Amino acid sequence: MNSYFMYQPQFLFGVIAMKMISVFIILCFFMSISGCTSYYQDGDGVSLYGDEVETLEYQGVELTPISEQRNNAIKGTQRIIEDTYLLKVDGIVDEPLDLTYEQITSYPNVSKLIDLNCVEGWDFTGKWTGVPVSTLLNEAGVQEGATTVIFYSADGYSTSLNLDYLIENDIILAYRLNAVTLPQDRGFPLQLVAESKYGYKWAKWITGIEVINEPYEGYWESRGYSNNADFGGPRSG
Numbered sequence: 001m002n003s004y005f006m007y008q009p010q011f012l013f014g015v016i017a018m019k020m021i022s023v024f025i026i027l028c029f030f031m032s033i034s035g036c037t038s039y040y041q042d043g044d045g046v047s048l049y050g051d052e053v054e055t056l057e058y059q060g061v062e063l064t065p066i067s068e069q070r071n072n073a074i075k076g077t078q079r080i081i082e083d084t085y086l087l088k089v090d091g092i093v094d095e096p097l098d099l100t101y102e103q104i105t106s107y108p109n110v111s112k113l114i115d116l117n118c119v120e121g122w123d124f125t126g127k128w129t130g131v132p133v134s135t136l137l138n139e140a141g142v143q144e145g146a147t148t149v150i151f152y153s154a155d156g157y158s159t160s161l162n163l164d165y166l167i168e169n170d171i172i173l174a175y176r177l178n179a180v181t182l183p184q185d186r187g188f189p190l191q192l193v194a195e196s197k198y199g200y201k202w203a204k205w206i207t208g209i210e211v212i213n214e215p216y217e218g219y220w221e222s223r224g225y226s227n228n229a230d231f232g233g234p235r236s237g
């Protein structure tokens with residue numbers, strides 16, 4: 001190549017084009033290895049979930065990352081819109097309630113380290129944060145003779161628990177899991193943290209709470225699963 005050719009416009013144009021292509025390739029490389037994804041984990045026991053930071057340790061115990069938690073709903077993920085959501089609390093109460101997401105998340109909250117144990121044999125450990133069921137029941141005013149509370153879900157699922165169990169164990173309706181907003185596929189806006197009960201008592205996408213004075217069989221309970229559902233106890237009956 002002679003020096004005359006090197007100063008021709010075609011040659012200079014070619015060199016500039018080559019440089020631009022290299023810069024583009026280098027940029028693509030750095031974007032692909034940087035945090036330009038909605039979820040990642042690092043070595044510090046935290047990870048990003050959307051724009052929130054997921055906690056992977058609580059009270060000295062390792063939590064199961066949400067991405068590794070199992071999920072098996074009868075009709076798949078329900079999509080509940082926060083702005084129009086209302087939680088009904090009714091039945092034998094003095095004053096039925098319709099609570100917005102904002103109201104529910106404004107009550108004093110409680111955090112707990114609890115395992116969910118599905119009756120099928122899998123489990124995971126989470127940090128659950130939410131409002132005690134008793135807070136909402138006190139607001140509504142439970143009447144004399146009430147024994148049972150039914151939880152209704154957006155997918156037609158339902159389950160029930162004894163009023164005494166809910167009060168004595170300070171059972172919560174969780175709206176945060178591992179410190180992030182309960183994800184849509186995990187039951188947004190609320191999942192019942194029915195500690196020491198099989199997973200089928202952990203209603204997700206809860207839209208209604210009804211207080212009654214007789215036993216009630218929910219979705220799986222009316223299909224042969226134990227209505228008591230104590231973890232470790234009989235699965236059927």
Ligand SMILES: Nc1nc2c(c(=O)[nH]1)N[C@H]1C(S)=C(S)[C@@H](COP(=O)(O)O)O[C@H]1N2
Binds near residue numbers: 154157198204
């Ligand atoms: N609304 C609703 N809630 C539900 C279910 C369901 O199908 N629909 N499945 C239950 C069962 S059988 C289990 S084991 C747990 C699983 O909860 P997870 O998604 O937090 O793992 O949700 C429970 N809550």
Ligand SMILES: [Mo]
Binds near residue numbers: 119120199200
């Ligand atoms: Mo389950």
